[in-house]
Amino acid sequence: MEKQNTKILDFFRPSKEVKAKDPTDEVWTDPPLPPAIEASDSAVGAAVSVSDDDECPELLKPHQPDLDLILTQTLANRTLKFQAKWFKDFSWLHFDERLCKVLCYTCVSASRKKLFGTCSGSFVDTFIRSGFCNWKKALEKFHAHQKSKRHAITVEKINALKQTDVHAQIETQIKDNQILAQKALVKIITSLRYLAEEGCAIRGKDASEGNFKKLLSLRSEDDANLANWLKRTTNYTSVEIQNEILLIMRNAALREICQDINEQSVQFAVIVDGTQDIRGIEQEAICIRYVGSDLDVEEDLIGLYEINATTGVAVATMLKYVLLRLQLSITNLHGQTYDRASNMSGSNLGCQDEVKKVQPLAKYVH
C-alpha cells in the first residue's frame, strides 16, 4: 500500500514484472501425447477431467474412487484386489474408469500440457497410455515408476507450472487493480481541472470539505468504482496530491503558452503589478501579452511571485529571472506595463529603467 504522499507520477509507471520460472526451460526427451484422462460423470468426487483440449485449465487431483469400482485380478489360485493404501502411498495414482486401469496422473497431466515432446516406451505405455492393472506386481511397478527419473522431473515441472499459474494470477490482479486505480485517478484529475478552469476554490476551511470533495462525492454517485476508491485510506485526494496535480497542470499550461509565444508571436510584452498577501508578503503578478496563433491578442497570467523587497531593482531582477526560467528571451520583450508607482515607473532605478538597461526596446506604458 502506497503512502498518501506517494508521487502521482508513480502511478503511471508500469508495475514490476513478476518473473516466473519457465517450466519448459529444461531439455527433456519426447514424452507422448497421451489419451485423455476422463472421470466419468457418475464418479462421485471425480476431480480429474483432462480432456483432449490443448489447454488444461487447472491442476486438480487424481481420481481415486471407492475400491468397489476397481476390478479385481483373478489368478489360477487366488483373486487379487487393489489395496486402498496404495492410493495413500502413491498419491499420483489415478483410476481411469474407461480403461479400468490406473495411470500416473502427474505424468499424464504433464503430457496433456505438452511439457514434453513425443516418445514411446514401456514407461509411456504403462502409466500414461495403456494403464496398469496387474495387482500382483503393483508395489514393484508403483515403486519403480515413482523412483524413475522421468517421473521425478515431471513432478518438478508440474510444480513449476503451478508456481507459474500463481504468478500469472498475481500479475493479473495487479494489472486489474491498476486499471481501476487509473480510472479513479482520471476522475480526480478532471475534477480538479474543472474547478481550476472555473476559478473555484478547491478546499473549504479544512481539507475534508470544499468544492473538490463535494464534486468527487457527486461524481461517485454515478460511478461505483470511484465510490469504492474514495473509501480507501490511500485514495490520492490529499492536499499534497491536489497541489501536485495542480502543479503538473500549471506547468503543462505554461509550456504551451511559452511554446505559442516562441513559435507564433516571438515578440511579447509584460504586465506586472503586486500587492501583499494575507501574510504581509509582497506578491507580484506577471502577465504576458502576445499575439496567438489565431492572430488574436492573448493576455495570460503566468503566476504570482514572492519578492523580499519592492524596489525597482528587486522587481526587475525577479522579472528577468522569470523570463529566463520560461525560456522567453528578453531581447523579444517589446513592452512593459506597470502602475505609476515610482519603484516601477521611475526613470532612475525604477523597474522599467532597469529592464531598459538590458532591452532598450521594451517600451514602458502606464
Ligand SMILES: [Zn+2]
Ligand atoms: Zn509419473
